[in-house]
Amino acid sequence: MSVTETEAAVAAGPAGPAAPAPARPGEGRRRRWLGRLVDVARTPSLLVSYVWLVLIVTAALAPTLFAPGDPLAQSGDAMLLPPGPEHLFGTDDLGRDQFTRTVHGTRLSLQAAVIAVLIGLVSGSLIGLVAGAVRGWLDSVLMRVVDVMLAVPSLIVSLAIISALGHGTINIAVAIGINSTATFARLMRSEVLKVAGARYVEASVFAGHGYAYRLLRHVVPNATRSVLAYATMEIGSAILTVASLSFLGLGAPPPTPEWGLLVAEGRTFIAAQWWLSLLPGLVIVVSVLAVYRIGRSIDRGRTRVVA
Amino acid sequence: MLRYGLLKYAVRRLGYAAIVVWGAFTGAFFLLYIVPGDAAGGLTMGASGGDVEQLLAEQRELLGLDRPVLVQYGDALSGAVLGDFGDSLYQRRPAVEVFFEAFPATLQLAFLGLALAVVLGVALSVVIELTDWRWLRELLVSLPPVAVSLPPFLVALVLVQLVAFRLGWIDAFGDQTFLGLLVASLSIAVAGGGTISQLLTANLRGALTSPYIETARSWGLSRFDVVVRHALRNASLPVITALGTLIGVMVGGTVLTETVFSRPGIGRLVVDSVNGRDMPVVLVAVTVSALIFVTVNFVVDLLYPLVDKRIRLEGR
């Protein structure tokens, strides 16, 4: 029909990309995924981020692929060596290969970060969804609890929780998870309220479905997008917090390889053998950067306080 | 009428603040006192053999830990309202006294860090919008994401390595000069500045594409005027809101910075208390943090309508 053709042409103004060429039926979904892949390939920083993510996940699942050695093996004649082809990240004061230790430390660090975010995401989203969907007094009570949780700096809350649960990387993860529940709950609630106020949600009442159906069909899918994007970025923050708490000596006991602990152990030699701290630290930085970059690409055009 | 509204607002806000601080206290109390392995366990660490059990029981009785939970809580709460959180288990002095001895140094560090973060973050965002050189802009835009990805302890370590060991400007351990304070606060300002700049850059971008900026440009205003006089004002509103959260991040960050720079402050105190399960001190730390948070947010709320006349306090 010629009428619609003209409309499409008119709509293709300078303001935004024109509607893509008409497609055959059934292509909508597939084209979206393809387009996403092309976008990733075209953005170098995003591509690098995904490659790094694949690398560290592989290192977490099969560390021996990158570093076949034993992370705990000491060697009296290879102490405090600078980085070189033999020892990429140098060796520590007990002659252990720092690169091997960093690679083997990936698993614990990533595991803790992911567990932390999963706890926060699941519990926080549920609380936020219930608060946003039910409203009323339940909403007020839940949100006051969230306010209280947000009132105390996360590091202090984590410290308090750890002092109750005891040391250990998994306890750290649980502490961070509980702690981030509040942020997830608040974000989910605000997204639910925002989406629920959208015209298309109101319009869906005319279709005659029940409230639960409308909530699940229109509100939840549109509200979860930014929550998931935030969760991705939160993995980056969790990596940082896990490392920070391990750095303070609240995580796994030495000699377990763990990113934050590696930096802490190298700290004694910061004046002369600075690489012992800085190179594992750099791995943390790059990992967090990659995760943030990916998170941002999911939540295009939005920036949140990541702290 | 207006006075009355303001008064009502103030009362409401105070009530809210009280609830938040009480909630933080209560949450922390039950978390710290109820979970298996109470404070008595911390004191008896190191003891061995058959007398551990006896020692534990003795200590519990001494600390009143054998009483019903709600009685303990009631005592603790009424004590806390009067500023008495009990004695620190190790120093055998009131926990409040122990805490506030160390606190001024931390507060100084946190607020200087926040000030630095605001200055750095705002300056960076404005320069990003003002520069005509594409390469410089691209470079500067990539800075904030890197800044927030840096572990605060790593920044501190690098600063120690450079400023203390390489340049020798400050002492690596517990430097008391202003320069020492400045360098230490810089290490917590990096992440905060990155956060502020990320937020502000995004908001500036948004503000600069809004119709009123189009109008301002059409009046022949210079780029500087457009960005600083017109867009910055609007773009900074969300940043003002974020300040309340940021101060918390700063206080948290001081724990790490004080450890790395071996500075006095609550940082080491809190970590030691957590390690030794010195609950009264941890409880004070949590409660005071909540107090700071509600105070800062109250100030932010008061500031907000000064910048944005559309907001009225009474309506909030």
Added chain:
Amino acid sequence: MSSPEPLLTLDGVSAQFALPGRPPVRVLDDVSLSLRPGQVLALVGESGSGKSTLGRTVTGTLPENGRVVAGRVTFAGRELTGLPERERRAVRGKDIGYIPQDALLGLNPLLPVGVQAGEPLRAHGLAGKAERRERVIELFGKVGLRDPETIYGAYPHELSGGMCQRVLIAAAMSTGPRLLVADEPTTALDVTVQKTILDLLGGLVAENDLAVLLVTHDLGVAAERADEIAVLKDGVLVRSGRTREVVADPGDAYTEQLLRSSSLGFSGADAAAARHERTAARVPADAPVVVRAREVAKTFHAHRGRTAVTAVAGASFEVRRGTTLGIVGESGSGKTTLVRLLAGLTPPSAGSVTVDGEPVVHHRRGAGQAALYRKVQMVYQDPFASLNPRTTVRSILEEPLTGHRIGGAAQRARRVDELLEQTGLPASVADRYTAELSGGQRQRVAIARALAPHPEVLVLDEPVSALDVTVRRQILDLLLDLQDRLSLTYLFVSHDLGVVAELSDEVLVLRHGDVVEHGPASDVISRPRTDYVRRLLASIPGAAPAAAAAPSTP
């Protein structure tokens, strides 16, 4: 009076926008124009025609990714294209003034309007602080702002759209410009305000020997206000010339189409008469009453219940099957509230609405309203907001079918095809996301969704006001056609009396929540009883003078 020398000339100007990852888009292609002092040149086109880009090319405020790739812009004998930014800025806002589209958004919400109006003087170093204040207050008086001293310190949110537009005009005039670029200066305003703003602009032109480049989508406005008209389509100038010549002889298919879509030469009486005939042929005089409203009223409580605002003060009416009730009002008239009452989206404070004898009920979560929504459906104003962006057209159309339990899977699939066909959409649209569709196509999808459960009543809330003029025409024709075929009952809400006249059998005019006139469309429009309706009629741009039966009162 006007000098023969043109003030502004565009000579073969082409502009394009760079889009990341795409070839650049050309938005202006070889456009040549000229404008003499004391003249108004209307630049007419729909969205995406490049008319706003042309305006920005003249002011030199193209967005960062846009640039002029060919041609020259000459102003007062000086070539502007290629000037360094510093010199360009000296002209912008001083010799060339600009009036933006949406006055409420066009002013910084955080600065007093007086300070903002003084910005051009400050930017060009024309006056000190105290003098600026004096000059701005004087100008505020000139552009018809009452109590300029108070308004000087006011913030935009404290003023109405019309007042904001006057502030912007004052700002533009403060430096004594020779050319004004007005980008759709009245689109966001109420019709009666539109007229006063255009009158004000007209007065300034005559007084100051000003040249005006008036960018508009409405050929009616252009014909009424401009000396010359230039029509743009997809960045190409398709027709230009003296206004009278263009109107008398469009000479171009697109201009012709625009002319037919505008209300130029519109006569409300004729439209109402034509509508009357069309309905009479189709609907028997004793058709049953479908919708009945009895003293329905709505009061809101603002400021925590301290002040009560009456949005609708008690409206009563009946609508017969197959006919249309047109509800007209400007912003703040309560028409949106009335719509929500009629559709059961908000409960009335008093009175009742019934459809087929059944009361219209409201529930916050929609419980128990399904039966109502088998009979009543709604089409919203903005098709971008009313369709879930993450669903395909097919699932949007199937949702009401499953919700109202209509047919099995196979029947539903057939019904979707049928709905697409009924609303003039190609079958291939079914599996596309709404984000990929144009505004007109989306509104068709929204109409198809409303038709899905075979409703009796359609509530149409400004269904065409977010659309381009030519698309608007197509959607109105579609609605007329659907009503004939399916004998639907329409509750049609609009701020545009012209559109209402064409579609309605009965008209209800709202103002500040009160029903000011109510009756058969032909009566209300041909023989308005109140000044307000007369003024509304007179405000229709380009309408035939006969439409305004009585002289308008300012």
